[in-house]
Amino acid sequence: MTLLLIIFFLAAVLIINLPPKAFFKKIAFWLALFLLLLQLVFVFLPRSLWTGLNTLCSSNNFSMVQDSLSMVMLLSIAIVGLVALLVAKAHIKSENKLFNFVCLLLLCCIGMNGMVVVTDLFTLYLFLEIVAAAVYIMIVFEKNQNAYEGAFKYFILSAIATTLMLAGVGLTLSTVGALSFTALQIYFANTAQISAGATIGVLLFMAGLFIKSGLVPFHGWLPDAYQAAPNPVSILLAGIVTKSSGVYALVRLGMLGVLVPESLKTLLLAFGAATILIGALAALWQKDFKRMLAYSSISQVGYIVLSLGAGTLLGYAGAIFHMFNHAILKSLLFVNSAAVESRTGTRDMDAMGGFAAKMPWTGATSVIGALSISGIPPFSGFWSKLVIVIALWKAGLHYYAAFAILASLLTLSYMLYMQRKVFFGKLIEGYDDLREAGFLYILPSVILALITIGLGIGFPFIVGTMLMPVAIFNW
Amino acid sequence: MNGDLNQLFGLFLLFLSLLLIAGVYLITATRNLIRILIGMEIMTKAVTLLIIAAGYVTANIALAQSIVITLIIVEVVVLLVGAGIVVGVFMLTGDISVKALKNMRG
Amino acid sequence: MTFFVLILSALLLVALATALVADLLVAAIWLALLSVLTTIAMFYLNSPLAAVFELSICAGLITVIFISTISLTRLTSNQEKKTAARTRLKKYIWLPMVMLVIGIALYLTLDINLTLPLLTPETDVRKVIWNLRQFDLLGMLIILLVGVFGVVVLFKEKFNNER
Incomplete structure (x- = not known):
């Protein structure tokens, strides 16, 4: 049934490009809004919706995963996609450009929806490339020089990443003989002597995913791409694109039992820890609002990978929960930066100060986002970091658990630094007639802030229903 | 028979890794954006042939072929987007050297 | 050889x-x-x-x-x-x-050990493409669409020259 989320979107993109074009240009935004809301509904009511269409998609040839991990990813895609769409409506003035942007956004969402449901290593690569191609185009959407620079860096590192992944696919094909997830799972579970070819293949595939998710030695492209992209694209990139194209596949491989060898786990732990530390330290130095958030994003991805490195079910649960939280919180903070930029025209944090007095909604939601991502109770970020720390501790990785706790202090420090620079203190001169950003910026940030508060307070109630089943492997 | 195939695959693996390294070297050594795209193409050639070779030695050539056909389509679209980015850089800066891409630091 | x-x-x-x-x-x-x-x-x-x-x-x-x-x-x-x-x-x-x-x-180091797949795979490439890997066909269609939009956005739209 998840197939409908691809088919509907694709049909929508095709239809709005047919004549009468003037009419479809007007409704393109609303159609995209409707489709993403539909996806949201689908995630919460997977069974009750379209039961009649069930037979259409029960064909075996489109084999798909529909476990809780995919559902969580589909949910995040829908939420971040909606937020990006609303901000795009406010950000892009020209109707023609908005139309092109909506089409690309829908194609990108198709790619991500496909990526989180496929059951084949190569099809995963294919959808990853769809998302990447759509995102390169979206980054250079406003055609300024920095955007081209960010896009080209992303392009080159992605090219290397996908080559590595394809080399991994080739080696896996030569040793496992098939590429479907089931075949991989069976091979890694049952083969006594896992051949070197398969291990190297998985390692190469993982190296590609590391580049795609911007882990530390390979993070060069990420801040540039995030900083230079138009605001709605930054939200999309930081919130969901890097997560679904890099980290999701890592989680999936982990749940398939492919990351069993101890050396792979050590690799994940080492890369995760390095990423947390260097991302957080680099974030402390930044003067550009979006660049600071980009480094913060790198650091948070480090937490997800560290949690994967624990290698237990709780570790996977922590990784998935943190991934969801990060999608919510980072898009919230990027919406705030977009709101500030829309009113002041600058992203230089040195030229800001005391904006909370003039932009109360933006200021308040940004405080919530910053506290939540630093792991302050009762927000949801606290719980996901707690799960990660417990998972690491239970796996016997005491030093890494202590490191995760200490590093969240670093997160707190750069987030508070950002708050002090931008929102608190005395209002700096020249901004006396600063107004609150438009409705299209306020609405998503309030909704995202409510989600993180609700998830944080309601966590004890949903822990049994939403979080833990994720870790139980079911097809 | 299996030994022969092993040897053949080893041969492909050896030469294709070298081809891959040539592509990576070209990407890192050059300052010309179009040459970077050419290096990317060389790398893609290497993995394409690797997949075909892997399919051949495991008697799974149909799967390998269908994968490679998809791969070639993806390659064209990605290259098209890359070429568009290079042309855009040229339109904005009048240069297609890596020097045109050194604005952002830190 | x-x-x-x-x-x-x-x-x-x-x-x-x-x-x-x-x-x-x-x-x-x-x-x-x-x-x-x-x-x-x-x-x-x-x-x-x-x-x-x-x-x-x-x-x-x-x-x-x-x-x-x-x-x-x-x-x-x-x-x-x-x-x-x-x-x-x-x-x-x-x-x-x-x-x-x-x-x-x-x-000197390369020593690959192949394990031939257990199942007998489908040998007709047309069947593999059209019957077994329909998801890939769908993906091809989508990426071609992305390419079309790439041409529209990257080559057709005007540049705002702000050097």
Whole structure:
């Protein structure tokens, strides 16, 4: 049934490009809004919706995963996609450009929806490339020089990443003989002597995913791409694109039992820890609002990978929960930066100060986002970091658990630094007639802030229903 | 028979890794954006042939072929987007050297 | 076996030539030759269908894309030819040596052990594409659409020149 989320979107993109074009240009935004809301509904009511269409998609040839991990990813895609769409409506003035942007956004969402449901290593690569191609185009959407620079860096590192992944696919094909997830799972579970070819293949595939998710030695492209992209694209990139194209596949491989060898786990732990530390330290130095958030994003991805490195079910649960939280919180903070930029025209944090007095909604939601991502109770970020720390501790990785706790202090420090620079203190001169950003910026940030508060307070109630089943492997 | 195939695959693996390294070297050594795209193409050639070779030695050539056909389509679209980015850089800066891409630091 | 050694060596030599030539247009043509050699290797590896795609798309379409990109950015390409030709040799003299060293290292360490797949796989490529890998077909359709929008956004829309 998840197939409908691809088919509907694709049909929508095709239809709005047919004549009468003037009419479809007007409704393109609303159609995209409707489709993403539909996806949201689908995630919460997977069974009750379209039961009649069930037979259409029960064909075996489109084999798909529909476990809780995919559902969580589909949910995040829908939420971040909606937020990006609303901000795009406010950000892009020209109707023609908005139309092109909506089409690309829908194609990108198709790619991500496909990526989180496929059951084949190569099809995963294919959808990853769809998302990447759509995102390169979206980054250079406003055609300024920095955007081209960010896009080209992303392009080159992605090219290397996908080559590595394809080399991994080739080696896996030569040793496992098939590429479907089931075949991989069976091979890694049952083969006594896992051949070197398969291990190297998985390692190469993982190296590609590391580049795609911007882990530390390979993070060069990420801040540039995030900083230079138009605001709605930054939200999309930081919130969901890097997560679904890099980290999701890592989680999936982990749940398939492919990351069993101890050396792979050590690799994940080492890369995760390095990423947390260097991302957080680099974030402390930044003067550009979006660049600071980009480094913060790198650091948070480090937490997800560290949690994967624990290698237990709780570790996977922590990784998935943190991934969801990060999608919510980072898009919230990027919406705030977009709101500030829309009113002041600058992203230089040195030229800001005391904006909370003039932009109360933006200021308040940004405080919530910053506290939540630093792991302050009762927000949801606290719980996901707690799960990660417990998972690491239970796996016997005491030093890494202590490191995760200490590093969240670093997160707190750069987030508070950002708050002090931008929102608190005395209002700096020249901004006396600063107004609150438009409705299209306020609405998503309030909704995202409510989600993180609700998830944080309601966590004890949903822990049994939403979080833990994720870790139980079911097809 | 299996030994022969092993040897053949080893041969492909050896030469294709070298081809891959040539592509990576070209990407890192050059300052010309179009040459970077050419290096990317060389790398893609290497993995394409690797997949075909892997399919051949495991008697799974149909799967390998269908994968490679998809791969070639993806390659064209990605290259098209890359070429568009290079042309855009040229339109904005009048240069297609890596020097045109050194604005952002830190 | 000897045939494959020959063709793979030719592949490496052509790749070196692609890297070393000073003129970009010539490099693009060497790249096309690389595709042709790949096609021949594919043909002898029992994959005629993929070989046809490789020949028509990689040797044909991609060369066209490269040549049009090079002619669109011709101005600097000419300048680059003069200045780069001198520094070129210095930069790439390392490439054959690096390849030689890594080649020997790989030759000594490489010991791949194949396990043939347990299931008998489908051998008809048409069946694999149309029946077993429909998701890939859908993906191809989507990525072609992305390419269309790429052309619209990247090539058709105007630039706001703010150097």
